[in-house]
Amino acid sequence: MPQRRWQKDHQHFSRKVALREAALAQAGLSSLVVCETCGGQGRLVQACYRDATGVVFDIDDMAIATLAAQRPTWRVYQADAAIALAGGIASDLPYTILDCDPYGSPWTMLEGFFRSPRVFAPTMVVVLTDGSRQKQRLGGLQYGWESWQDRYGRNLFAIYLRCCQERLALLVSEAGYRVAWWHGRYGGHSGQMAYCAAVLRQPAVAYTDGPAQG
Secondary structure, three states, rough: OHHHHHHHHHHHHHHHHHHHHHHHHHHHOOOEEEEEOOOOHHHHHHHHHOOOOEEEEEEEHHHHHHHHOOOOEEEEEEOOOHHHHHHHOOOOEEEEEEOOOOOOOHHHHHHHHHHHOEEEEEEEEEEEEEEEEHHOOOEEEOOOHHHHHHOOOOOOOHHHHHHHHHHHHHHHOOOOOEEEEEEEEEEEEOOOOOEEEEEOOOOOOOEEEEEEEE
């Protein structure tokens, strides 16, 4: 890999790790039970959740083999996480961390999780990577963003973090959660990615806002 590309990848990975560490520090969790929707090569778990247990999904054959060897005590599923979670797979565990780091949009996975019958922990951390911001440059209607585009205009690029914050808060409220802490920032090439984290609590608690950076 060319050095410049490696430096960028390392920088983005470091930001992802720092985001997760900040959210965990805010949450004060007594146990780490993770639902990881896109396991990949397992780098984030190795960096952030070494002592955790939980469930991991991926669709790639090689990734699944790596994840199964890496996490002998976890449930490892070769499946589309959005479909699996919506169908109630592994709904019996009280997850304290939902980690959603796809290449594209995380929202169908988040909806599958929060809109399916399951055990919900009193406090949980949600971390997401959203690669859909770049599509907002075109200003076209996108599934799930219709009400925000009706409210703010078709091109949400300049206020994408704000919209992610609102959309997540609305979604988790369906499961009885309120957002107790939030942080978001842009990253990737030309800021086309959104990296976000939230601490959710039941019942409602006072809201605090981490800095949203461009």
